[in-house]
Amino acid sequence: MHLPRFFRASVFLAAAALASAVLFAQTESAVAHSKFVGSYISSMSNDATEMSVSLGADGTATVTEDFGKGPQTLFGHWTESGALAKVTFSSDNSGPAAPPMSFQLAHDGLEAVTWDHALWGKRTPPPMKKDSKVKSRHWTGMNP
Numbered sequence: 001m002h003l004p005r006f007f008r009a010s011v012f013l014a015a016a017a018l019a020s021a022v023l024f025a026q027t028e029s030a031v032a033h034s035k036f037v038g039s040y041i042s043s044m045s046n047d048a049t050e051m052s053v054s055l056g057a058d059g060t061a062t063v064t065e066d067f068g069k070g071p072q073t074l075f076g077h078w079t080e081s082g083a084l085a086k087v088t089f090s091s092d093n094s095g096p097a098a099p100p101m102s103f104q105l106a107h108d109g110l111e112a113v114t115w116d117h118a119l120w121g122k123r124t125p126p127p128m129k130k131d132s133k134v135k136s137r138h139w140t141g142m143n144p
Contacts, residue, residue, distance in 0.1 A: 037055055038130050039052070039054045039055075040110045041131045042125075042127065049120075051065045053087075060075070061076050061077055063076075063101065065119075067120050086100055086102045089101075098119075100114070101114060110128045112124070
């Protein structure tokens with residue numbers, strides 16, 4: 001059976017569109033259902049360093065870090081790569097984007113695996129515990 005050329009092209013395009021939709025849905029649900037999705041906050045450490053991380057189901061990320069010189073909040077997107085969540089920051093108008101950070105799950109929370117050593121110096125970002133109220137505490141100034 002010989003099908004007309006336009007019919008074969010239409011079937012091919014429909015199959016390609018379906019494959020793209022399935023791939024997009026899998027990518028979206030991979031982030032939405034990731035084990036990393038959530039908010040994390042550190043306890044006040046002895047050297048006055050604090051950190052909070054929010055990894056959204058939509059792939060957005062917010063990292064607030066205070067390494068003793070006042071808090072700094074960075075915005076970006078995150079991806080899951082094996083056992084790591086990698087946050088890539090967006091550039092703001094004041095200069096280039098901050099270097100990416102990577103986190104791994106540890107003890108009911110997150111630990112930084114890679115970070116900006118120039119910014120943190122010899123300090124290590126503190127481990128964080130999972131916490132769904134990070135934003136409300138940050139906005140209202142309440143301590144954990």
